[in-house]
Amino acid sequence: MKYLIVVILLAMAPLAALAQTNVLSPEADATARRLMAEALDSDLAWDIVESLTTEVGPRLAGSEAEARARDWGRALGERLGFDRVSIDEFELPYWERGDMSITMTAPYRQALYGTALGGSAASPQSEELEAEIAYFRTVDDLVAVEDSSLIGRIAFVDGDAIVPTQNGEGYGPANQRRRIGWQHAERAGAAALVVRSVGSDSHRFPHTGMMTPQGSEWADIPVIAVSNPDADHLRRLHAAGSSIRMDIHSSAGWQGESDSGNVVLDLVGRERPDEIILIGGHLDSWDLGTGAVDDGAGIAITTAAAALIAQLPQRPRRTIRVVMFGAEEVGLIGAQDYANTHAAELANHQLASESDFGAGNIWQLVSNVSEAGNPAIDAIGKIIAPLGIIRGGNDVPGGGPDISPMAARGVPTVNLRQNGTDYFDLHHTPDDTLDKIDPDQLAQNVAAWVVLTYLAAELDVQFRE
Numbered sequence: 181m182k183y184l185i186v187v188i189l190l191a192m193a194p195l196a197a198l199a200q201t202n203v204l205s206p207e208a209d210a211t212a213r214r215l216m217a218e219a220l221d222s223d224l225a226w227d228i229v230e231s232l233t234t235e236v237g238p239r240l241a242g243s244e245a246e247a248r249a250r251d252w253g254r255a256l257g258e259r260l261g262f263d264r265v266s267i268d269e270f271e272l273p274y275w276e277r278g279d280m281s282i283t284m285t286a287p288y289r290q291a292l293y294g295t296a297l298g299g300s301a302a303s304p305q306s307e308e309l310e311a312e313i314a315y316f317r318t319v320d321d322l323v324a325v326e327d328s329s330l331i332g333r334i335a336f337v338d339g340d341a342i343v344p345t346q347n348g349e350g351y352g353p354a355n356q357r358r359r360i361g362w363q364h365a366e367r368a369g370a371a372a373l374v375v376r377s378v379g380s381d382s383h384r385f386p387h388t389g390m391m392t393p394q395g396s397e398w399a400d401i402p403v404i405a406v407s408n409p410d411a412d413h414l415r416r417l418h419a420a421g422s423s424i425r426m427d428i429h430s431s432a433g434w435q436g437e438s439d440s441g442n443v444v445l446d447l448v449g450r451e452r453p454d455e456i457i458l459i460g461g462h463l464d465s466w467d468l469g470t471g472a473v474d475d476g477a478g479i480a481i482t483t484a485a486a487a488l489i490a491q492l493p494q495r496p497r498r499t500i501r502v503v504m505f506g507a508e509e510v511g512l513i514g515a516q517d518y519a520n521t522h523a524a525e526l527a528n529h530q531l532a533s534e535s536d537f538g539a540g541n542i543w544q545l546v547s548n549v550s551e552a553g554n555p556a557i558d559a560i561g562k563i564i565a566p567l568g569i570i571r572g573g574n575d576v577p578g579g580g581p582d583i584s585p586m587a588a589r590g591v592p593t594v595n596l597r598q599n600g601t602d603y604f605d606l607h608h609t610p611d612d613t614l615d616k617i618d619p620d621q622l623a624q625n626v627a628a629w630v631v632l633t634y635l636a637a638e639l640d641v642q643f644r645e
């Protein structure tokens with residue numbers, strides 16, 4: 181399959197080059213196609229994600245493991261021939277999961293599979309946390325609850341499993357119970373909040389993830405996500421009229437200040453070194469799995485794409501910058517730090533994009549660039565079309581979570597949209613491990629990214645308004 185694609189795209193090359201003479205020089209067109217073919221045949225991205233997930237392991241933001249990941253990223257950048265390798269360090273409050281258990285104690289005893297949400301507090305050390313649950317069918321039902329009406333109870337928010345889709349559109353709405361549920365449980369005086377995991381799977385893996393602070397305040401109560409099958413079970417018992425009780429132990433909590441950082445790898449442009457094409461992923465991960473699809477894959481795809489370009493006889497016109505963002509999962513802290521630390525050069529960022537939606541095939545290219553830059557994105561779209569990628573609109577803001585703070589300050593974005601049908605089966609669970617990545621799909625990603633990155637850096641086009 182891989183080789184068939186290579187043959188087809190090489191055969192199409194002369195025709196396509198003719199059609200695009202006004203945007204692409206024949207040389208740039210040929211180089212982009214050659215890079216694409218090389219990427220399809222390269223194991224580099226696989227080697228990178230295997231190394232990160234195996235040698236570094238899980239990389240919770242602010243942990244010593246995340247610090248080891250930065251050292252790993254720096255060494256990788258040096259080995260792959262980047263011209264500048266640096267780390268922007270920053271401080272952040274550090275939250276740890278600790279140990280936990282959640283057991284249904286009535287109508288009968290049954291262990292549940294749960295995990296603390298990021299920002300959760302511990303259960304009381306001196307007394308048992310065992311109580312009857314108050315069942316809420318949706319987070320909106322909890323939001324409507326009266327103050328102090330849940331004293332002595334554990335709130336349980338059910339909701340529904342996410343319906344799997346290519347673009348993962350069910351995630352945002354479902355995520356509300358994880359994000360803001362605690363604010364209402366606490367307002368109502370609940371002793372703890374338990375929510376259905378935000379995921380599309382039917383396994384007993386719970387999905388973790390960060391809650392949203394209220395101003396600068398975090399929860400004072402334990403907040404636990406249970407697996408989808410456990411939530412289904414609780415729903416059936418509730419429908420049958422059972423009084424349900426739970427026992428919760430958790431030692432989760434904030435552990436003071438710690439350090440994180442962004443690893444920055446540059447290929448310095450030969451003609452316009454100050455102009456930057458920024459690509460990347462996030463280096464931190466949740467601690468339950470090894471962060472293979474979220475976001476070891478994005479680190480591997482974008483670093484491998486830039487490393488292939490580093491092998492060319494000369495650098496592209498503009499600087500290509502790979503950023504391995506730190507502390508994404510805990511609230512885009514690395515992304516905010518990047519936008520602040522590099523505020524003075526953001527006006528020279530021509531284009532930015534992050535790979536952070538797993539390792540599935542890319543199916544669409546969307547963008548948010550100037551009218552003058554749009555034909556170049558169209559030309560890129562034509563070159564990567566044989567990879568099964570369609571050109572979407574130029575009216576689609578985005579670029580990935582870590583890009584959002586710089587996009588808000590006017591940096592143009594593109595997005596190579598991946599098929600995320602199975603993404604929320606794995607997302608933030610113990611099941612996010614290397615075996616879930618398909619090497620051929622990973623290579624398809626690198627092939628698209630290398631064309632995008634190379635041509636964005638090489639073409640004499642302004643992507644900014």
Ligand SMILES: [Zn+2]
Nearest residue numbers: 462474475536
């Ligand atoms: Zn991610």
